[in-house]
Amino acid sequence: MAGRPLLEVEDLVKHFPLRDGALGRLLPGRRRVVHAVDGVSFTVAAGETLGLVGESGCGKTTTGRLVLRAIDPTSGRIRFAGEDITRLAGRALLPFRRQAQIVFQDPYASLNPRMTVGRMVGEPMLVHGLVGRAEVGERVGALLETVGLLPEHARRFPHELSGGQRQRVGIARALAVGPRLVVADEAVSALDVSVRAQILNLLVDLRERLGLAYLFVSHDLGVIRFVSHRVAVMYLGRLAEVAPTDVLFKRPLHPYTHALMAAIPTVGDGAASIFDEPGRLIEGELPSPIDLPRGCRFKSRCPYRFAPCEDVEPALAPIEAGHAVACHLHAQGGTP
């Protein structure tokens, strides 16, 4: 896409310090930290959806929160519409808050049970001074219709709504201030199959109608494939591979991307099961994000591990236009 991307993230790092026990505080030495996000760079263009996929603990949710400045990064840089927002604070953040919003995973926990839908959706508009008290009801009604609810729903409380309806309220609340970027953090993961499809269709419709950009965080590759223009695969705090969606699914390069795709049960012909094929699935589990391995983070589970993987962490390097991978196998001079 031409022009400057809407969101530019550069070498973003977030380390959460571990709370040491009494002995730990007395002993000298380096404080231990969880390397939740450990040097991540990507961009999202206006109107584009970047899917961020990975397993639990890989740092994808933390990345989404960092981008929104909901938590402060340890280091790195975040630019939004060309402006560096990494160190903005207080009122200086307000214009950014109006342009970047979030939809959460759990439509039960993310809505205040004591507020009506109308108040929840209307409050952001009032806080940002986008409408006067007189017009807010009308605007809320129109917005509820946009997300497939009725204006009458404004008077309801969350407990009166189904899971799908609640998630529509969550989306309406995010859209209330007219954002350009929405971080969708596992936004359909808690929903049943038939309702999930409704919400995915809605998110795609809204993107086309309102020109929204999404950072779509999910562990579900099927969902990611459906909504994303580009996909970033994350493993243990770093990006393993970034590619346009069709390229990634046709020609995944990183062994972890392979492993992830091989492990996903998709509807097959029923004749054979992926779970019966020996050697298809990777062994082992994610290493601890506290004591990171030397060299490549994936090496303990990688079937293609070779000498360079032991000591040198591979950098995310472009293979072709828009397709980058962090793997020695695909680096210059690497032997596959």
Add this chain to the structure above:
Amino acid sequence: MTVRPDDLPAADVVLDVRDLTVEFLTEEGRVRAVDEVSFQVRRGEVVGLVGESGAGKSLTSEAILRLIRCPPGRLSGQVWFRGRDLLRLSEAELATIRGGEIAMIFQNPGGSLNPVFRVGDQIVEALQLHRPEPRRTLRERTLDILGRVGIPSAAARARDYPHQFSGGMAQRAMIGMGIACVPTLLIADEPTTALDVTIQAQVLALIRRLCRETGVAVLLVSHDLGVISQMCHRVLVMYAGRIVEAASIQRIFHAPAHPYTQALVACLPGAGDRQRLGAIPGTMPGLRALPSGCRFHPRCRLAEARCATEEPRLSRLDDGHLAACHLAGR
């Protein structure tokens, strides 16, 4: 007399559920959460029970082992397992079957292990209940089992407490505990829903392997159609407390007869490069306000006048394929 899902050779049938009904007494009266469900599971077969939340699939699996508190619950129907109706056994008789001939694993592996005992000791205890053998033999058998379910350095890990296990390891330990007594039937209720995909794949591959190697029959409850498709030989689709379709895995995914199954399959992302997913309007009805006639008719794109008045019975389309729809097979 309802139509039986299958009439299989009796020798192969491990579990034969007939008109199983689960009701609850609530302040607003009696509610039927599972309504006259009938099916069979054969030796060496994985049967999937699929549906959305509230369909009654977990209750069905729990009712088989009578894990539902009664009252407020009330179970009726028959659950035949090796010549005995489990619904009519005494608690003491049932206790010898639970964890012995029938093993069960649940969604939350961490919550199913006792946090204050070592994992190895818990498996030894499970073995001891069903096989009175010397403790040393049981210990050896425990290590062997932990190895078989893929726990590395089993001897050391057996001394760990559950909190030292990851979710995947805990679920392996649960499966290990389940198969320790060589069960005839394994009931797995959303066994991998709490796990990551690469770990889920390892655990599911383990269940498939056990089924192949030991001939254990598996009843797998899942909301995930992908998991069902790769794991099962036959599938039962539940909606609002009833089985609406039962068929082989090929039929369910490639020639589904019930409009609900058809719509569910169309909801899946990843099937081709589509711009829109097929979505089903509305949500599953609550049990207190079930629609008249066919329970699916308010959401069904094919509904006719009689669907609103007449409840369709589960009927046979052809060999082993059943559907509860007035329009199926027409």
